[in-house]
Amino acid sequence: MPDTQNWWSTIAPAAPEMYLATVICVILLIDVFAGGSRRPRLTGTLTLIALAVGAWVTLEYGSVGGRTPLFGGLYIADPLALVLKLSALLYVAVALLYSRPALARRGTGGEYHVLALTALLGIYVLASAGNLLSLYIGVELLALSLYAMIAFDRESPVSAEAAMKYFVLGSIASGMLLYGISLVYGLTGTLALDEVALRLTAEPSLGMVAGVAFVVVAIAFKFGAVPFHMWVPDVYHGAPTTVTLFLSTAPKFAYFALAYRLLSQGLDGISPTWTQMLAIIGVLSLIVGNVFAIAQANLKRMLAYSAIANVGFILLGFTTGTAAGYSAALYYTIVYVLATLGAFGVILLASRRGFEADELEDYKGLQARDPMLALWMMMMMFSTAGVPPFVGFWAKLAIFEALWQVGAVWLIVIGALAAVVGAFYYIRVVKLMYFDDAPSAPRGEASGALRLVLGVNALATLALGVVPASLFDLCKAVLG
Amino acid sequence: MQPIFDLLALPVVQTTIWILVVTVSVILAVAFSVLFERKIIGWMQLRKGPNRVGSIFGFWPGVFQAFADVLKLLIKEVVVPAQANKVMFALAPIIALVPALATWAVVPLSPDLVIANIDAGLLYVLALTSTGIYGVIIAGWAANSKYAMLGAMRSAAQMVAYEIAMGFALVGVVMASGSLNLGAIVQQQAGGMLTWNIIWLFPLALVYIISGVAETNRLPFDVAEGESEIVAGFHVEYSGIAFALFFLAEYANMLLISALTAVFFFGGWLSPFDGYLPADNWLARPGFPWLGIKISAFMFFYFWLRATYPRYRYDQIMRLGWKVLIPITLVWIAVEGVMAHFGVGPWRAAG
């Protein structure tokens, strides 16, 4: 018999992934034999329990002091991976919690939860990827789960269109990524990211620049940054709100990991090539996202353009090419996703059977009908807009600070202008809720417990804003 | 004379001779299997079976029945339907027959007789048996007949489904023997009846045998032919020697599956008394006769099934394949993993 103790200690940090893969199979089987139409809510409950246990497993086994490569370097356990995994897990859990009433209303099958878990597994894999191979498998695992989730509402043609768009464009993005990866591999002769970093020449060859360009395009596609943003509004709008909520939150951490592992770790030696590309993409995203968001009449579409604009900020953090920039980008991602989670949560809780609550019109006079939801929504909007003392303000400040350190003043100017434009449409939502007359729209049918969770979510944006230091210090520490 | 002996010593020539010997033996075995089948079913139904054609000194009346049948089929006209796709129609029986005969190349017939002793023998078997289906599909399509098409479709779906169960059952065999070489798989079972794979891999053996019956489109899984529903399925338009080739392919496949079952689960050419009797006892010696007996036993099992069971309904066949057999194999592979980890069963020596 092999030495079990010793053998386990060499792979223990990968326990979260193993746990997730196991739990996916178990839940799938339980759903087939005990769930389904007999107990429609069983799978959802089990998934939430599994996520709670998963948080413990991740924390217990994933906390390693430094950088620990496993499986011959395919897997990297480090503090950054831990933070990304825990945040993603938390956001997935809350997103599924918010989705519960809507899912039960539509009678969605248990596979939805399984796909959410596989998406989370994809995020985990990306967060710990130490090799181009595991990086790509993570991207595909996440993408495949998301394609299916978006198409989940088969009866709706809009949803099918969104799924088709996301599938086709996502496949192209995967192809781009693969092509970029193959160029990088061909020119360095290794798949391991550490080795790639070592073998890079200071002056990149033409082929390497092309490879980097393809990789950057793929990352921009996945993030939904201009000019590869075409899918974002249609998918956010067309997908069921539960899926939009999922899509707009946890996967952002995966894409952050993709960008960080691939660009900042693997291709660090030639950072000038990709920082320039990212700067252009980031600036375009800021401008296009914010300007187009003003014209939207649908809240989900508006939030889609807002996502494009915010991705611009995240990419600006990457353009610095410094640890401070990356930690600011991580901080921004966590904070932005927190507010997005809440905003889509409000949409879900305000909806009811036959009423999606996704038009801006639907929020007129929300304060009179449902003051609590209106208050939470206002806090989310203020945070995303970057109004102090909400945490969104500190996130933007962190990005600007990192940009200032590398002297990219013009980026700060554009970012600040974009933030001002952005504040307009966020605050317009608040105006609609508080100062417009209420048409007799129905009230959402969400339970009190969910409203409480949403309240915690909203108050978190405020609390983190009042004491911003701890989270920011954490981001600095894991990327230091 | 000397040049002829020199020529015979060449490996190419030797292999060719062995290929001829094995092929002709298989074809002869098919002829007698047909007789065997008709006799057995006759006895089971309290009839005499074929008893007219030939006899040896008054014994075994009807022993040459199969040769008479072949002669009849040979001199009959091969009717090609007017709307059929002529080339494919002619090609289909050959495509069906070739894999059924070619697979015999890796079957170890005795401790030192195997035409091609290749390392990935088991994969080769799986690959070739999976190509046999093309004969059926092409036959069904080329005939341009609705019944033939239906038969081909049924057969294709059925074979794809059962191939998975079959493959998984063989995964268990590979786990037990640690080799893909069929000779090594037999060798690993040495040591008497109780070390044969059937003991430790009983569920897998069961699945393999059932899948084998389904793969060869035999009763009770012969919906591809289904006389009472779709006349004769994929070969409804075939006559004469073209039909005979399909017939040959079907029986060669049955013999093959019987031989493979013996090799994978019943110790192949090993003697069942090996290890219980002294090694020089003639009963304990390994050799082809033991394999022959085992093959005959499984052929009998095929015919027994045919005489006993009514035909399955098509959806039940699919259900059995996907929802029963595949899960059984998966579970047993997991059990095997546990056994291997704790050194139980075939692994006790290695543990």
Add this chain to the structure above:
Amino acid sequence: MLVMILFYAFSAVLIAAALGVITTRNPVYSALCLVLAFFTSACIWILIEAEFLAIVLVLVYVGAVMVLFLFVVMMLDINVEELRSGFTRYAWLGWLTAFVVILELVGVLAARRLGVDATQGTVPVPADYSNTHELGTVLYTQYVYAFELAAVLLLVAIVAAIALTMRRRQGLKVQDISAQVAVRREDRVRLVRIEPEKRP
């Protein structure tokens, strides 16, 4: 010598089959030509002693994928004329692609002449080398993580495909086989004792 003859024979068949895939008008012929092409490439792989890949190519592509493909092609009544309607319009794109591919192939072949030998010359393996064994060793040790994840990826594909396509029709009558098996005589037949009528 024999190997070279076999190689050229297989290559000729392979090229003919590949041409057949794109030139025949009948989609079933195309699919069958593709099967032949797969089979012949497997033969060529065996010549370079990649027996595991060769057999798996036959097993997976010929034995499973193409069977289902053929299944679909035979069931569908594909209108070839319609498919060909855009052919001449997009032909230039095809020619361009073909030209680029040919150029690249020539480049690869010429590279060795120009002294840029990327392969560094291959090292022949010993006679008892089993690439099945070697592949297994690498796959289950060095790449076990990626291998397992690929398995999860396939699982996701299955789950997604089933979740998106399976329709539970209303009012569909299906048999519950375990219930059928569990039926006892008492559930179906009631023995009634009827007193014989008395003759009036």
